[in-house]
Amino acid sequence: MPRSIKPASPAIPLALRKERLSACWPEGFGSVAPLWIDGAWHAPSAGTTMPCVDPTVGEVLIDVVVASTQDLEAAVEAARRAQLAWWQSDGQDRARILRRIADEIRLHAKALGTLDTLDSGRPIRDTATRDVERAARIFEFFAGTTDRLRGAVVPVQPNRTNLVEYEPMGIVGAITPWNYPLTNAAGKIAPALATGNAVILKPAEESPLSALLLAWIAHKAGLPAGLLNVLNGSGSAIGDAIVRHPDIEKITFTGSTTIGRRIGAITGDLLKSVTLELGGKTGFMVFADADLDRAADALVFSAFNNAGQTCTAGSRLLVEASIAGEFVAKVADRLKDIVIGDPLDHDTRIGPLISARHRNRVLAHLAAASSSGMKRFELPPRSLPDAGFYIGPSIFLDVSPAAAIAQEEVFGPMITVTSFSSEDEAIEIANATRYGLATTVWTNSFQRARRVSREARSGLIWINTAHSLHPGSPYGGYKQSGVGLEMGSEAIQQHMKIKSVWMEDHAWQSPWA
Template identity: 35%
Template sequence: MTVLVKPKALGDYKVREFRMLIDGKWVDGAEGRTLERVAPGHGVTVSRYQAAAKVDAERAIAAARRAFDDGPWPRMTASERSLVLLRAADMIAARADELAFLDAIESGKPISQAKGELAGAADIWRYAAALARDLSGESYNTLGDGTLGVVLREAIGVVSIITPWNFPFLIVSQKLPFALAAGCTTVVKPSELTSASTLVLGEILEAAGAPAGVVNIIVGTGPEAGAPLTSHPDVDMVSFTGSTGVGRLTMTNAAQTLKKVSLELGGKNPQIVFPDANLDEFIDAAVFGAYFNAGECCNAGSRLILHRDIADEVTARIASLSAKVKVGDPLDPKTQVGAIITPQHLEKIAGYVSSAASDGATVAHGGAALDLGMGQFMAPTILSSVRPEMAVAREEVFGPVLSVLTFETTEEAIRIANSIDYGLSAGVWSRDFDTCLTIGRRVRAGTIWMNTFMDGASELPFGGYRQSGLGRELGRHAVEDYTETKTLNMHIGQRTNWWMPR
């Protein structure tokens, strides 16, 4: 049985109205259309946005272009930009409860989780502020008496930032502060499903001292508002987080003008477990990795690759713990798994489970949608007897569904882990550090967790191999991603003419 936390009606909640931020002004869309967000956990409208059309995206790009070419932001000292980011971090912390509520109500994530994400986001803004002052180039005085070489790092220019619905505030915080630290100007398009907290961030950055046009925020669908941000010639770089399919389209659009592209895409992340692992710790991590954010997480530990000697025991213990997970009202502090983002996505998740069962997988726990009287919810689900070729073992379900596969040898475990198109993250569990390092070096993924799962820090780079994306976010080099390298080759003294006879 799943522990249910039934949602409470929102009562007299007043729909919150939002406008777009373009060139330092809060404006309506040119076509006068609006988008409404229905809370996935409560089934009622909670937010209303001005909907951006292509012309609004172009206005925002033009504002960012002017702010970069003629405005003060790229010409400020690093310490001045750093102070703006630090003030923003303080304001994020001060408004954390408000921002967490908006993310919880719009995305369906548990409020306690949203508050943790806000604390992490504030830390990222402070880390980016520190990196702003550490950005530097190189010099070479070893090229001979007549030559001095200087390598500069300059802001790349106008950056389009497109973010998804599953971590609305956290993911924009993995991109925007580093672009600003480098001196770039930006156009941000959050998902039209979860735009509220990003628009509040616009208020925060205005109050923190970001000049007009440095941060522009528009809301709209991908075809109408997102596509111009990926193809417009005045955009110098695109930073996108979302599905691998849309990532490919983004890359194709950006190729028209050869923009720099940073992509953080999908994952189908394995946890490889050996018989000598600390199973008590692993089982807690397995449940957390599978059901955190209702499994709507590119980093979800959705594939368990268990040694055959322990597979039955571990699966039974995970099912037992899964039955204790609290599912339901995103606004209840006790909730651990909240609502699914849309009815259509819930149907997609259920379809994967049904298909797997038809192909021979066993539903060891859950397996169905939950009726809590309002909103849309999915039971934490475990599928055992999963074969590597099944769709549920290869494709990103993006829901609270855990697939259990088995292995006998280390080589077989590595082969299964590497047999898919993704390579975002992976975990390995063993008391033998030789085993952990072997897996860590041979599994092709951007992050390998050893005897833990889904830990992170602002200092550690994040990104994937293969179809999980291009580039890295966070870490000490994150600001550099938003720069171009320029060489100054300086000649000292008289230069010998090429055409003079010798």
């Protein structure tokens, strides 16, 4: 007998949501979310605010201060004053502070998780547990690098010495997206601080709250004032000003490929260092010899985690033709157990999309696919909450690899299904997008797994696993999925300048002598 679909969990009323929000803030925070500049809360110099909307109920949760160019100048000045002393401090002293930040993140897990759930709609079962732990571990990993920033002595001509030294960029401008607010902020801040830089962070306008609390936590843990500043506002205004500021020497951005191109063009013109972690369209390959039950569990998590709002979401299912029907049925059966509803409910797996505008964008993608004659798998009817920005899961069958919905990053709870008949065909389809962030492979053949991992044009390859991450492992993509890498020793290198120092061991003689 088929199982009935899990009902939606009802939303907690707005008044109670605001009470939970207030409980997250330290004393003196105020009724409007401020800026964080030079180790203190700051009201707007221009008196401008913007609404922060709770996507679960579609109503304003709190107003947020919008930074002006004057606020940016104050943050730059504070960062400039603090940065040199921070770099000249003992690396083990910097490490001690970064480890204390990790400890404080864990102590404030409930507050940080609640803030991310309230303003991004990501379920509390993830934000207050996995996300908090990942953020803490990011700080711990980079704390372990601060006294290992070694240069080199290069063997050169006799009577000469060549030293290669690493120095910080100075001030790093970091711009984060709305889908994983805390972990994205930690991934920008920790490597920059570990390498002796100061940071000016602009969180996404849709989800800025946990970044503000993280800044306060870092200060509480002993981070000197001025080293971390948080400026709220839009990407087109304060984000653009950060990218263009002459005293901000490196930009690190995570977001859409469209915005990444604009930032890349600006930083290219200004000859600034830039790291861009952009979009993706993961090909999730399933071969007939795979463990289909585990693969189905992995796909449901990969595609529908965070309501599909993940750059590595396994939204393109590429499945061997002989098992396509069986495997899709397994996936559909698992979706019946997925609770969609208030992300503050610990049973909820899928919350709302981030905003009404984004929901409309996703619906437009789905409608265009349906109007083109694309067939949908008939999932059981599901009642969604009346308020908030919800969309139920969708599965499109027999999708051409060239179809728009199989090429564009939809960023919603959906899967396209494309079958293949051979390994070569699977690889060709997986590579046939402008993106190259991640490829997932499910097979019990080690030889096939290695062949596919060599041929896949992606920065991340997951074999019989899904979304495995570690702060020590580099993260980044090929093609239009970005420039540069985050995490690992690669992130250390990309936050530092290299200086070549030459010395003559004896009296210098001119080559013309």
